[in-house]
Amino acid sequence: MSPSKPDPYAYQVEGVKFLQSRGRAFLGDEPGLGKSKQLLDAASGRTLVVAPAMVLDGGNWDDQIQLWAPGADVFQAPYSGLNAREKTGKSKSATRPTMALHPDIKQLGRIETLILDECHYVKGRSTFWTQAAQAIARQADQVFLATGTPIPNWPHELFVPLQLLFPHEAKRGGRFGSYWRWVEQWFYTAPNQYSVHKTDVLGMRRCNAACLQRPAWDPCEHYHEFVAENLGDRFLQRLRDDVLPDLPALTEVQVRVEMTPKQYAEYRSMKRDYVAEVQGSELVAWSDGAKNVILDKMTTGLGILGDRPSPAESGKFQRLEFDLSSRARPTLVTAHYRASVEAAAQVAQSVGAKTRVVHGGTTKAARAAAVREFQQGKCDVLCGSLETIAEGLTLTAADMVIFVEKSWKPSRNTQAKQRIHRIGQTRPCTALDYVAVSPRGGRTVDVGKRETVAAKTDVQVRTLTAAQMVRLL
16 A cells, blocks of 8 residues: 655645656755655656665665655666676676666666756766766656756766756757867866876856855855856756745754863874975875875774774764763764764664664665664664765654764765755754864864865865865864
């Protein structure tokens, strides 16, 4: 027996009409606004839903199809499963993707509606799955792109989605027929300092210094112009506060947690060495420097202290132990690094909580079981990596999310909160953000990270230099 369907919201009805009237369209509603329902309601004929493997493994699309389109001709495939594979010869089991479509996809025949969920996965022009998606899209009557973060990293990564939306303009001489011609129109470029064969795409030509100072939640007018002039009437985006004013409140609390003496002593030693090494250098971006990552991990208790510290070695895990001990409802715990997720799970288990783990190293079956058990109330604590939790999961069984760590990507942190604070949530929600400080409450890279992530976009954070990192310490 299928579950009863709740009445759609007015904006969802509007979204379905928008998709059906365009045929090829981009739905960019914020996470938690029910994009899956709108996409399924707008679909017709044989439909293929393509989504990240982690999203499909979590069972979200199974649930949505059962609720909104039971019995419909709908199939699912991960992006990584669009291409056939061939043996590499290195071992009996080693394979690599090929340009050909996977036999299971071919067997479906003609796809009338193609849904690309979390469509920023097709940003790479040369990836096999992007080319497979383009081949399927060319034959489809309807192509719907959907993601809550239309431009998660660099604006120029919008090129492939534009080609999918405007196939007649993706031909030679068309507006989207040449990547580099389009890039030169919109962005500054420069020779790559490490390779004469590569060119770096920089900021938008229309932007100025003032644009770069705007916070992530308030993009400049040039960004809006870029979206409007490229996507035109094929793009629809609604914000949660505008269309769901009655959603239960979300309270965000920053919890300042002192490092333990041992933890801080080793952090301070590493910081001293780091500053001496990179002072005056403008070459190393934070994501490229191993010591940058070590410093970041050490605020949690990882790094030199080891990948699985006991609560006695980490201020954050001592606080997590305290908070979970008093919890009676399901709780989502998330962190940036996989080792932190595993350590958080050990803390949860130590207080007697039934705990499941979800991250990039979790098997497909285990991910699906973990999410289902959590939503069904059979699991007390779900510990997940931000990369996994942020995309496509509904975790409304929890009314609290604890950030042991934050991502350097502002959009990923926002999406993680919206896993619990979305349609279907009936309780007020709380987000606890653990921020490590020195034993005297002083500044650390964790403090600097929060300031930077709050004030900058994903693009700006990704280009922090080593010298800028020093100022965060």
